[in-house]
Amino acid sequence: xxxxxxxxxxxxxxxxxxxxxxxxxxxxxxxxxxxxxxxxxxxxxxxxxxxxxxxxxxxxxxxxxxxxxxxxxxxxxxxxxxxxxxxxxxxxxxxxxxxxxxxxxxxxxxxxxxxxxxxxxxxxxxxxxxxxxxxxxxxxxxxxxxxxxxxxxxxxxxxxxxxxxxxxxxxxxxxxxxxxxxxxxxxxxxx
Amino acid sequence: xxxxxxxxxxxxxxxxxxxxxxxxxxxxxxxxxxxxxxxxxxxxxxxxxxxxxxxxxxxxxxxxxxxxxxxxxxxxxxxxxxxxxxxxxxxxxxxxxxxxxxxxxxxxxxxxxxxxxxxxxxxxxxxxxxxxxxxxxxxxxxxxxxxxxxxxxxxxxxxxxxxxxxxxxxxxxxxxxxxxxxxxxxxxxxxxxxxxxxxxxxxxxxxxxxxxxxxxxxxxxxxxxxxxxxxxxxxxxxxxxxxxxxxxxxxxxxxxxxxxxxxxxxxxxxxxxxxxxxxxxxxxxxxxxxxxxxxxxxxxxxxxxxxxxxxxxxxxxxxxxxxxxxxxxxxxxxxxxxx
Numbered sequence: 001x002x003x004x005x006x007x008x009x010x011x012x013x014x015x016x017x018x019x020x021x022x023x024x025x026x027x028x029x030x031x032x033x034x035x036x037x038x039x040x041x042x043x044x045x046x047x048x049x050x051x052x053x054x055x056x057x058x059x060x061x062x063x064x065x066x067x068x069x070x071x072x073x074x075x076x077x078x079x080x081x082x083x084x085x086x087x088x089x090x091x092x093x094x095x096x097x098x099x100x101x102x103x104x105x106x107x108x109x110x111x112x113x114x115x116x117x118x119x120x121x122x123x124x125x126x127x128x129x130x131x132x133x134x135x136x137x138x139x140x141x142x143x144x145x146x147x148x149x150x151x152x153x154x155x156x157x158x159x160x161x162x163x164x165x166x167x168x169x170x171x172x173x174x175x176x177x178x179x180x181x182x183x184x185x186x187x188x189x190x191x
Numbered sequence: 192x193x194x195x196x197x198x199x200x201x202x203x204x205x206x207x208x209x210x211x212x213x214x215x216x217x218x219x220x221x222x223x224x225x226x227x228x229x230x231x232x233x234x235x236x237x238x239x240x241x242x243x244x245x246x247x248x249x250x251x252x253x254x255x256x257x258x259x260x261x262x263x264x265x266x267x268x269x270x271x272x273x274x275x276x277x278x279x280x281x282x283x284x285x286x287x288x289x290x291x292x293x294x295x296x297x298x299x300x301x302x303x304x305x306x307x308x309x310x311x312x313x314x315x316x317x318x319x320x321x322x323x324x325x326x327x328x329x330x331x332x333x334x335x336x337x338x339x340x341x342x343x344x345x346x347x348x349x350x351x352x353x354x355x356x357x358x359x360x361x362x363x364x365x366x367x368x369x370x371x372x373x374x375x376x377x378x379x380x381x382x383x384x385x386x387x388x389x390x391x392x393x394x395x396x397x398x399x400x401x402x403x404x405x406x407x408x409x410x411x412x413x414x415x416x417x418x419x420x421x422x423x424x425x426x427x428x429x430x431x432x433x434x435x436x437x438x439x440x441x442x443x444x445x446x447x448x449x450x451x452x453x454x455x456x457x458x459x460x461x462x463x464x465x466x467x468x469x470x471x472x473x474x475x476x477x478x479x480x481x482x483x484x485x486x487x488x489x490x491x492x493x494x495x496x497x498x499x500x501x502x503x504x505x506x507x508x509x510x511x512x513x514x515x516x517x518x519x520x521x522x523x524x525x526x527x528x529x530x
């Protein structure tokens with residue numbers, strides 16, 4: 001098997017294997033850019049063959065829920081439907097079907113495949129702080145920031161560790177703004 | 192469906208995704224149980240990219256010239272802002288202009304210092320079978336090497352050793368295959384020292400510190416203007432040498448004591464500059480219009496002579512201790528050149 005060569009990230013020219021796994025930076029023969037290239041055993045291995053589902057040969061054998069002519073090999077651990085080797089998706093040791101995988105991703109229940117999250121605490125803080133630049137816009141921004149911070153207090157936050165201080169700060173800033181505007185309007189109305 | 196939880200540990204380094212001028216996301220790298228997680232943070236959302244250890248084929252760290260570019264920009268800004276004030280001070284001798292020149296020089300100089308001390312800039316890419324992805328958080332060479340040293344054993348452990356057939360097809364894999372049984376070749380927290388250094392710059396720095404202390408002593412004892420100028424030149428040389436020494440010692444084989452003394456010398460120069468700046472400001476406020484050319488004008492200021500004597504003595508002690516550590520390093524036999 002001929003391993004796929006690693007390319008220079010500047011000129012895209014293939015780097016000769018002599019430059020791999022050296023402790024110091026080496027110059028690319030094509031463009032002269034200095035780089036350290038660490039290559040791991042995965043680069044040598046061909047991608048594994050895709051699972052092929054077996055066709056049912058004996059009548060009465062359990063069949064796949066999605067492919068009636070294919071033999072079931074495992075039940076989905078989420079919905080219990082029988083799955084053939086083609087439909088069996090393994091995620092961290094759990095066997096689930098494509099429908100449950102899609103549903104889990106959409107509902108944000110599968111952290112392992114989630115690729116985007118809205119951070120409501122940051123949103124609340126942004127809505128509380130940015131309108132202050134134009135001063136008057138904070139009349140609208142402060143109540144919205146307060147609403148977002150309270151409404152989404154228990155919403156899932158980042159998948160990496162993250163504190164609640166942004167939400168607290170947004171609430172404090174929004175309350176101060178609302179208090180300030182209220183005091184100003186009261187003072188104006190009295191004068 | 193049970194929620195699959197993952198625990199993450201923050202890895203060093205932070206960067207921005209986008210161009211040098213316009214960036215649209217802050218980027219950080221986290222270490223999971225079986226994968227790396229790249230997090231791109233925009234105003235109110237995060238985007239995640241996972242790189243599982245068993246999928247990672249290669250890690251490419253390419254040095255870039257961004258650090259030099261920023262140092263040039265800061266240097267030009269320093270010259271443009273401090274230069275005019277310095278020129279006016281040279282022609283009129285007004286202390287206030289000198290203070291303004293030093294303030295601007297210190298401001299931009301601090302940017303240059305921090306940018307230089309953070310290490311060379313680089314671009315780091317990670318390759319799997321289906322993607323080549325840049326990791327913006329690993330934008331400095333020391334950080335990228337530290338992270339690589341940390342994840343390398345995890346990747347090799349997840350992928351297993353290469354088989355003899357695989358090794359026959361790719362002899363460069365020997366090092367990685369050996370890493371499955373031997374510990375990582377990098378020391379924890381930083382890259383492996385690879386450059387033999389006899390400590391010439393460090394020796395020069397510590398020598399300058401002692402020389403400067405002697406010159407200051409002579410200048411103040413005999414009220415000698417040329418000696419003051421020489422001591423200022425020595426201070427400038429020492430300050431530059433301390434920055435160069437700290438920058439270069441990262442990938443050298445210098446012992447820890449020498450490295451620490453170089454850092455102490457750098458801190459000493461920063462503090463000395465700050466103290467000198469404060470005295471100049473006080474002098475300019477107390478004696479408006481009085482020319483200040485050598486520093487000897489400030490001898491009458493309360494506490495100035497004592498402060499100068501203490502800092503000179505401190506410099507001499509740092510220089511002496513530093514020289515002792517460098518001499519100790521020189522007595523060791525030189526390391527055999529790498530095969």
